[in-house]
Amino acid sequence: xxxxxxxxxxxxxxxxxxxxxxxxxxxxxxxxxxxxxxxxxxxxxxxxxxxxxxxxxxxxxxxxxxxxxxxxxxxxxxxxxxxxxxxxxxxxxxxxxxxxxxxxxxxxxxxxxxxxxxxxxxxxxxxxxxxxxxxxxxxxxxxxxxxxxxxxxxxxxxxxxxxxxxxxxxxxxxxxxxxxxxxxxxxxxxxxxxxxxxxxxxxxxxxxxxxxxxxxxxxxxxxxxxxxxxxxxxxxxxxxxxxxxxxxxxxxxxxxxxxxxxxxxxxxxxxxxxxx
Amino acid sequence: xxxxxxxxxxxxxxxxxxxxxxxxxxxxxxxxxxxxxxxxxxxxxxxxxxxxxxxxxxxxxxxxxxxxxxxxxxxxxxxxxxxxxxxxxxxxxxxxxxxxxxxxxxxxxxxxxxxxxxxxxxxxxxxxxxxxxxxxxxxxxxxxxxxxxxxxxxxxxxxxxxxxxxxxxxxxxxxxxxxxxxxxxxxxxxxxxxxxxxxxxxxxxxxxxxxxxxxxxxxxxxxxxxxxxxxxxxxxxxxxxxxxxxxxxxxxxxxxxxxxxxxxxxxxxxxxxxxxxxxxxxxxxxxxxxxxxxxxxxx
Numbered sequence: 001x002x003x004x005x006x007x008x009x010x011x012x013x014x015x016x017x018x019x020x021x022x023x024x025x026x027x028x029x030x031x032x033x034x035x036x037x038x039x040x041x042x043x044x045x046x047x048x049x050x051x052x053x054x055x056x057x058x059x060x061x062x063x064x065x066x067x068x069x070x071x072x073x074x075x076x077x078x079x080x081x082x083x084x085x086x087x088x089x090x091x092x093x094x095x096x097x098x099x100x101x102x103x104x105x106x107x108x109x110x111x112x113x114x115x116x117x118x119x120x121x122x123x124x125x126x127x128x129x130x131x132x133x134x135x136x137x138x139x140x141x142x143x144x145x146x147x148x149x150x151x152x153x154x155x156x157x158x159x160x161x162x163x164x165x166x167x168x169x170x171x172x173x174x175x176x177x178x179x180x181x182x183x184x185x186x187x188x189x190x191x192x193x194x195x196x197x198x199x200x201x202x203x204x205x206x207x208x209x210x211x212x213x214x215x216x217x218x219x220x221x222x223x224x225x226x227x228x229x230x231x232x233x234x235x236x237x238x239x240x241x242x243x244x245x246x247x248x249x250x251x252x253x254x255x256x257x258x259x260x261x262x263x264x265x266x267x268x269x270x271x272x273x274x275x276x
Numbered sequence: 277x278x279x280x281x282x283x284x285x286x287x288x289x290x291x292x293x294x295x296x297x298x299x300x301x302x303x304x305x306x307x308x309x310x311x312x313x314x315x316x317x318x319x320x321x322x323x324x325x326x327x328x329x330x331x332x333x334x335x336x337x338x339x340x341x342x343x344x345x346x347x348x349x350x351x352x353x354x355x356x357x358x359x360x361x362x363x364x365x366x367x368x369x370x371x372x373x374x375x376x377x378x379x380x381x382x383x384x385x386x387x388x389x390x391x392x393x394x395x396x397x398x399x400x401x402x403x404x405x406x407x408x409x410x411x412x413x414x415x416x417x418x419x420x421x422x423x424x425x426x427x428x429x430x431x432x433x434x435x436x437x438x439x440x441x442x443x444x445x446x447x448x449x450x451x452x453x454x455x456x457x458x459x460x461x462x463x464x465x466x467x468x469x470x471x472x473x474x475x476x477x478x479x480x481x482x483x484x485x486x487x488x489x490x491x492x493x494x495x496x497x498x499x500x501x502x503x504x505x506x507x508x509x510x511x512x513x514x515x516x517x518x519x520x521x522x523x524x525x526x527x528x529x530x531x532x533x534x535x536x537x538x539x540x541x542x543x544x545x546x547x548x549x550x551x552x553x554x555x556x557x558x559x560x561x562x563x564x565x566x567x568x569x570x571x572x573x574x575x
Contacts, residue, residue, distance in 0.1 A: 011481075015379045022373065023391045026449065029406045030394065032417055036409070045415050090296040097293030106290070109298060116305040120510050120558060122531045123551040126538045127308035127315070133325070150300035180289040209399040212513075216539060227401040231517065234405050241409045248402035255397055263390050 033252065037061070037245040044241040060246035070250070072222060073229035077208060080145060080225060084207035087149030088199055094150075095158025096188055100170060110159075117152045129216060143217045144225075148210070154199055161195040162188065197265040205255055226251050316548035325544070338549035348550065350525045351533040354440060358529065359508045362444045366451045366504055367497070373452060374459035375489070389460070396453025404517035407446050408433075433519055436526025443514045443527055450514075451507075455500045462496035463489070502565055509558050530554045 036044050037060055039053040064070040098110050128147050129138070137143035165188065173183045189196065211227035218224055224232070230247045237243050317333055318324070324331040342348045377389050395403075410417050411432035419429045432442045466489065474484050490497075512531035515521055521528035521536065528536075531554065538547035 012380070015376055016384065019373075019376050019385070019388050022376075023388045026395060026452075027391055028417070029403075029410060029449075030398075032410060033402075033406045047415070047420065049415075049417065049420055087300075090300070094294045094297035097290045101290035101293070103287060103290040109294065112306065113298065113301060116301055118559075119305060119309055120506075120531075120551070120555055122510065122512070122534045123312050123548075123555050124305055124308040125535070126544050126547055126551070127311035128304055129539075130311065130315075130325070130544065131303070131308065146300070147304040150297040150304070152301060152305070155297055180292075184293070205397050209397075211399070211401055227399055230399075230401045230405060234401070234408070241412075241415065244405045244409065248399075248405045251399045251402045255399070256394060259394070259397055260390055263393065264386075 030252070030256075033245045033248050036242055037249045039242050041240055041242050044245075045239075060243050061250070063243060064246055064250060068229070068233060069221060069224070070226070070229060070247070073224050073226045076141070076214075076223060077210075077226045079141060080210055080214075081204060081207040083145045084148065084203050085200070087151065088154065088196075088203045090149060091151055091154040091199070092158050092189075092192070092196065093184065094155045095160075096162050096184060098155070098159045099162035100165070100167065113152050113155055117156070125216070132217065138217055139219045139223065140217075141223060144210075144214050144223065147213060148206075154203075157199065158192075158195060161192055165191055194265065197262065201258065201262050201265065204258065208251075208255060312548045312551060315545050316552050318545045320545040320548075322542040325542075334545075338546050339553070341546065342550055342553060347525055347528065348530075348533055351528045351530045354525075354527060355509060355511060355529045355531075357440055358444060358447075358511045359505065361441075362447055362451075362508050362511075363501070363504050365444070365448050366455060366508075367500060369448060370452045370455035370500070371459050371493075371497070374456045374463060375485075377456070377460060378463040389456075392456055393453040395450045398450070400450075400513045400517055403446065403450060408518065411442055434523055436524055439519055439523060439527050443518060446518070447508075447511070447514050451504070455504060458500055459493065459496055462493055466492050498565075498569055502562060505561060505565070506558055509554070509561065530557075 035052060038056045038058070039050070040055055040057050040059065043050060043054060094113075098106065098113075132138050132143045132147070135143075137146070169187065169191075170183055173187055178187070209227060210225055211231070214223065214225045215228050215231075218228065221232075230244075230251060233247050234244055316338055317335060318331050319334050319337075320331050373392050377385055377392070379385070409415070413419060413429055413431055413434065416432070418432065422428075422430065431438060433439045470488050470492070471484060474488050479487065510531045511529040512535065515527040515529055515532050516535065519527045521532050530550065534547050534550045534554065537543045537550060
């Protein structure tokens with residue numbers, strides 16, 4: 001905060017202690033999830049509870065895949081993830097279009113895009129369901145994927161970043177005879193790597209966690225995502241906490257690993273997008 | 277003629293770039309809001325969905341019915357409870373943690389930045405599963421820890437007021453991350469020279485916090501307040517996955533009320549009317565905040 005000389009040892013110790021204590025409190029749910037997921041069913045109901053599993057077992061994880069359909073849920077979730085990256089590409093293209101082209105109606109269309117950010121999800125939820133119902137897309141993968149592809153906030157962030165790319169660079173490529181899509185994929189995308197990194201992580205997390213829309217649209221268990229499957233498991237095995245914790249850990253741990261690798265991009269991304 | 281054609285062809289690129297996203301947004305955001313507005317004046321339900329001739333225009337009937345619906349009134353009051361307690365808690369917690377994290381740059385601080393951010397990227401169902409276990413009256417960790425201090429079992433999710441508070445604790449835990457990052461980005465943008473100047477004037481740490489740091493965080497605080505408030509007015513996931521609005525509608529929020537009317541009872545028209553009431557409330561509250569900020573700047 002201030003010059004290093006002023007930082008007394010006492011102050012530094014106090015800040016560190018506060019951070020560590022707060023961090024432990026915040027992590028208790030994660031710790032408890034991982035620890036309980038390796039306990040046999042009888043041990044999770046034991047009082048007093050054991051902090052670390054006394055008889056560690058992988059049985060809960062095996063059961064997720066053998067007696068439950070977690071492999072199917074995982075496949076569906078991965079399909080959603082893949083298509084959400086197509087959506088990310090659409091958002092990036094739109095951001096580029098708004099940032100680097102002059103065209104009729106640009107301002108108006110852009111304001112319309114921004115306006116959609118203010119509409120609460122609850123308002124559009126019912127009409128979108130009715131629309132998909134009319135198109136015959138309820139209970140299909142397309143119905144789950146389509147509504148989430150375009151994200152106004154993402155378009156906005158891409159536009160903010162791409163306005164900072166020098167126009168001369170694009171003009172020079174045009175003079176060399178490069179096509180517009182060639183310029184976008186070969187010139188703009190490499191330059192805009194930082195914003196793609198941030199948006200890529202956020203898109204992955206959102207798609208991996210997608211719950212409400214698959215729940216509304218999918219009637220078939222064959223279309224359930226991991227989240228929907230996990231909530232089904234919570235209902236069916238209400239007292240088998242060990243199995244529930246294994247399901248939760250299977251959802252949460254990959255996200256935490258990916259995030260800890262890329263977390264520096266997220267903080268930089270916020271600074272970069274000018275939300276200060 | 278040839279010239280006009282050539283010009284259109286040459287100008288097609290920007291439209292090709294924005295078209296996919298803009299078309300999707302139009303279909304799934306802009307048209308739906310018009311549909312929602314229209315059906316909020318109708319009695320659209322499953323019968324109407326099967327055969328459009330069953331749909332009748334009933335004017336403001338849905339809106340009138342909402343006001344006399346006890347469950348809706350309860351959901352309004354509950355949402356007020358969530359907002360009044362939850363929003364200040366989230367802001368105070370995330371700001372304090374950001375200030376602590378901004379104190380140092382060593383590895384330790386970077387690790388803890390991730391630790392505090394983790395809950396906000398955790399899947400809501402996983403959160404419900406984990407916290408459901410922690411809050412369990414008989415086997416939960418929380419009641420066990422309390423029993424060590426010889427405190428009686430707390431019915432975390434079984435008593436209406438306690439259940440609301442339990443959901444707020446969970447939502448604050450989940451909501452800190454993103455706001456903390458915004459505060460942290462703002463803190464890192466404050467020039468070091470400001471602190472050096474304050475130091476030369478003989479300001480101590482507390483004075484610096486209140487006279488330099490906090491005033492310079494005004495824009496970030498405003499941004500966080502507006503977005504957090506909008507988010508909490510739409511409080512949905514936590515009661516949906518933890519309590520389904522119970523016990524005795526003790527935790528039902530406006531957003532959950534809309535969802536239930538729409539997707540459990542298939543009262544699409546009635547639910548759409550409810551969603552517009554929520555939309556109006558959000559607009560009014562946001563406008564009031566911008567008004568207050570304006571007068572704040574003038575002083």
